[in-house]
Amino acid sequence: MDETQPTKQPETAPESPYRREFLWAMGGLGAATAAALAGWGSLELMVPAGTADDWHKSTCRFCGNGCTIRVGMRDGAIVDIRGHESGHNQGVICVKGSMLRALPHIEGRLTKPMIRNNGRMVEASWDEALDLVAGKFKEVRDAHGPDALAFYGSGQLYTEESYTANKLFKAGLRTNNVDGNPRLCMASAAAGYVSVFGKDEPPGSYEDIDHADLFFIFGANPYECHPPLFERIQRRKALHREAFIICVDPRRSETAKRSDLHLPVVPGTDLLLLNAMAQVILHDGLADLAFIDKHLAFQNAGQSADLAAFRTFLQDYTPEKVEARLGIGADLIRHVAHRFARARASMSLWTMGVNQRTQGTALNIMLNTLHLLTGQICRPGATPFSVTGQPNACGGVRDTGSLSHLLPNGRLVANAEHRAEVEKLWGVPAGTISPKPGHHAVELFRAMEDGRVKAALIMCTNPAQSMPDSDRYTAAMAKCFTVVSEIVADSETAKTASVLLPAALWVEKEGVLGQGERRYQLVEKLLDPPGEARSDLWILVELAKRLGHGDLIKAQTAAEVWEEWRHFSAHSYYNFEGMTRDRLQREPGLQWPCPTEDHPGTVRRYVEGDDPFVSAGAGVQFYGRKDKRAMVSFCPYVPSPEQRSDERPLYLTTGRVLEQWHTGTMTQRIDELRGASGPARFIVSEVDARQRGVESGDLIAVASRFGEVVGRAVIDREMRPGLLFAAFYDAKLLVNRVVADHVDPVSREPEYKLTAVQFRKAEA
Numbered sequence: 001m002d003e004t005q006p007t008k009q010p011e012t013a014p015e016s017p018y019r020r021e022f023l024w025a026m027g028g029l030g031a032a033t034a035a036a037l038a039g040w041g042s043l044e045l046m047v048p049a050g051t052a053d054d055w056h057k058s059t060c061r062f063c064g065n066g067c068t069i070r071v072g073m074r075d076g077a078i079v080d081i082r083g084h085e086s087g088h089n090q091g092v093i094c095v096k097g098s099m100l101r102a103l104p105h106i107e108g109r110l111t112k113p114m115i116r117n118n119g120r121m122v123e124a125s126w127d128e129a130l131d132l133v134a135g136k137f138k139e140v141r142d143a144h145g146p147d148a149l150a151f152y153g154s155g156q157l158y159t160e161e162s163y164t165a166n167k168l169f170k171a172g173l174r175t176n177n178v179d180g181n182p183r184l185c186m187a188s189a190a191a192g193y194v195s196v197f198g199k200d201e202p203p204g205s206y207e208d209i210d211h212a213d214l215f216f217i218f219g220a221n222p223y224e225c226h227p228p229l230f231e232r233i234q235r236r237k238a239l240h241r242e243a244f245i246i247c248v249d250p251r252r253s254e255t256a257k258r259s260d261l262h263l264p265v266v267p268g269t270d271l272l273l274l275n276a277m278a279q280v281i282l283h284d285g286l287a288d289l290a291f292i293d294k295h296l297a298f299q300n301a302g303q304s305a306d307l308a309a310f311r312t313f314l315q316d317y318t319p320e321k322v323e324a325r326l327g328i329g330a331d332l333i334r335h336v337a338h339r340f341a342r343a344r345a346s347m348s349l350w351t352m353g354v355n356q357r358t359q360g361t362a363l364n365i366m367l368n369t370l371h372l373l374t375g376q377i378c379r380p381g382a383t384p385f386s387v388t389g390q391p392n393a394c395g396g397v398r399d400t401g402s403l404s405h406l407l408p409n410g411r412l413v414a415n416a417e418h419r420a421e422v423e424k425l426w427g428v429p430a431g432t433i434s435p436k437p438g439h440h441a442v443e444l445f446r447a448m449e450d451g452r453v454k455a456a457l458i459m460c461t462n463p464a465q466s467m468p469d470s471d472r473y474t475a476a477m478a479k480c481f482t483v484v485s486e487i488v489a490d491s492e493t494a495k496t497a498s499v500l501l502p503a504a505l506w507v508e509k510e511g512v513l514g515q516g517e518r519r520y521q522l523v524e525k526l527l528d529p530p531g532e533a534r535s536d537l538w539i540l541v542e543l544a545k546r547l548g549h550g551d552l553i554k555a556q557t558a559a560e561v562w563e564e565w566r567h568f569s570a571h572s573y574y575n576f577e578g579m580t581r582d583r584l585q586r587e588p589g590l591q592w593p594c595p596t597e598d599h600p601g602t603v604r605r606y607v608e609g610d611d612p613f614v615s616a617g618a619g620v621q622f623y624g625r626k627d628k629r630a631m632v633s634f635c636p637y638v639p640s641p642e643q644r645s646d647e648r649p650l651y652l653t654t655g656r657v658l659e660q661w662h663t664g665t666m667t668q669r670i671d672e673l674r675g676a677s678g679p680a681r682f683i684v685s686e687v688d689a690r691q692r693g694v695e696s697g698d699l700i701a702v703a704s705r706f707g708e709v710v711g712r713a714v715i716d717r718e719m720r721p722g723l724l725f726a727a728f729y730d731a732k733l734l735v736n737r738v739v740a741d742h743v744d745p746v747s748r749e750p751e752y753k754l755t756a757v758q759f760r761k762a763e764a
């Protein structure tokens with residue numbers, strides 16, 4: 001059987017599994033598959049609305065895979081979408097990308113500014129809306145200080161937009177209350193990289209998939225969430241028989257079903273596995289001691305340490321000591337550690353199962369550490385790789401420093417030298433940038449709740465659906481003067497707005513997206529936005545003028561901002577000064593560092609001959625830290641604050657499904673995708689369902705100490721007892737209402753993956 005094709009799972013599949021398989025095949029294999037599938041009777045789905053006579057290189061709007069695409073146009077309309085053969089995705093796109101042509105036409109587009117008046121939203125002109133916003137922001141700042149203002153952005157804004165918002169708020173309005181939804185999905189990955197390498201962003205690339213022979217997929221479900229990436233892994237396996245896939249996931253996900261080895265760890269205990277693997281690697285002589293000696297440093301709780309101390313620390317994590325809590329036998333732990341270390345090239349890939357945890361930073365540090373201990377890094381196929389969820393969380397937010405503790409290119413708000421550098425580059429007086437880090441996402445919404453933040457601009461994101469404990473933070477937004485830039489008038493967040501600003505989306509505006517492998521790609525404007533919708537950059541520029549910061553925000557078009565930003569980057573190791581607009585127009589993306597206009601971009605960081613910052617003769621050099629060594633930190637296992645009990649004996653975990661993206665603001669409005677996924681449901685085990693007299697299709701009430709949500713249950717025979725799963729794309733099953741809002745103490749990322757719950761059968 002071809003393993004790239006999903007098997008039918010009647011218990012777990014949506015209403016039309018046949019249709020779902022078809023759509024997957026369409027997205028995954030493109031038009032070549034169409035003829036073979038024509039007999040399925042769903043041909044109308046893949047027949048373009050018209051035949052394109054004009055093709056444009058572009059980038060998919062949805063996930064962090066950042067697939068390069070070709071947009072087919074005819075008579076000024078998009079009629080076809082194809083994967084771009086020259087892109088890193090090698091022509092492969094998923095079903096969401098294949099349906100992009102429907103995106104500009106989704107129902108409910110917001111086409112005029114709206115202002116709340118006596119509880120009702122009424123249409124306004126742009127001048128009325130922006131004058132109101134600027135007036136209110138000035139009033140709040142004058143009465144309560146700059147930290148009563150905030151910006152909450154998105155890994156979906158274009159780089160030029162995030163950069164401009166960050167500059168306006170930090171150097172213009174003088175508050176560091178700039179955060180955004182990347183805090184919810186990849187702050188732990190960034191914190192892990194910075195802790196280990198001194199700099200954010202991955203050392204390797206997707207291209208490493210073509211060289212790896214062990215894939216260690218940890219807390220990720222790429223079959224559904226990053227299909228071209230998983231298809232590339234499958235292709236590697238087909239061409240290279242020894243390639244082996246290990247999937248670590250408490251849930252038997254679609255990826256786990258297609259892996260060679262699935263490790264169904266007890267939810268929340270996986271740091272025990274990583275520490276135990278490190279213990280085995282050092283104990284069984286699997287470590288690359290020469291690499292360790294040359295390239296690593298050690299620390300324990302901020303104090304300098306050494307390899308001997310690390311070995312001693314790991315004695316608490318021998319396989320025998322962790323197996324009962326982890327739910328994986330000692331022999332199997334040893335087997336996995338040996339496979340990882342002995343493989344010719346091991347590649348780890350992880351996403352939200354690792355990041356959205358109260359020990360997310362520790363998990364990230366240890367995943368990177370396993371590669372360092374074994375020398376499975378800085379070689380083709382040997383690399384740790386945090387896969388990202390949003391199309392521009394890396395380029396737009398992490399790289400521009402658009403989080404509350406950051407400044408551009410890895411600089412820190414709390415570092416006086418960094419502030420001075422940025423002030424000089426932005427041409428503002430010394431002392432302009434506040435030394436106080438702003439509020440991280442959860443704290444920002446708490447500050448709206450208790451009045452510390454009184455006015456906020458929210459752009460290109462839907463926190464009323466995506467925040468954990470979402471009822472609480474939705475109420476907080478409603479208390480505050482919230483200005484929401486949105487594409488539709490009825491997202492959960494739009495419903496709380498004081499002012500709604502109609503936003504252009506995807507190819508209705510121009511900008512650069514930076515995906516998960518340090519690759520920047522240009523999206524050119526191909527369509528006019530509907531009605532009076534405008535780009536978020538235009539909104540920020542107009543607002544800056546009204547706030548008296550027109551001199552600061554001089555760059556007013558995407559091209560002008562990009563010129564400023566690429567020159568700014570030259571003063572850092574994130575250097576992409578060589579990425580001119582012209583090159584981005586011609587080439588299917590470039591990876592930084594890329595310091596000069598003739599530099600080809602960097603596939604593998606920290607490697608001499610590839611990365612321009614590595615000193616001659618060094619071979620490998622972790623130059624992000626002053627001592628040019630990667631740092632291994634001791635990471636003790638700490639159980640999650642959410643523990644199961646008699647009252648709440650199950651864990652709820654959340655995630656995504658193949659056809660839907662994040663809160664569904666876009667994909668839920670595309671008929672084919674909505675029809676293929678069906679409504680969101682709670683996936684429950686047979687045992688848990690039987691104990692409660694629940695059948696597939698029954699309504700169940702799922703309760704945590706944060707709230708209760710009612711939705712339909714689907715029984716999955718492969719679901720482990722004691723675990724429930726629900727995707728968060730469906731506002732009708734707003735699962736984040738019951739999700740815990742505990743955060744990682746370092747990254748401040750919430751622990752979406754673990755909430756103690758109970759469920760019961762509910763009445764219709």
Ligand code: SF4
Nearest residue numbers: 060062063067094097
């Ligand atoms: S949704 Fe992600 S994987 Fe699918 S086509 Fe778009 S970028 Fe690629």
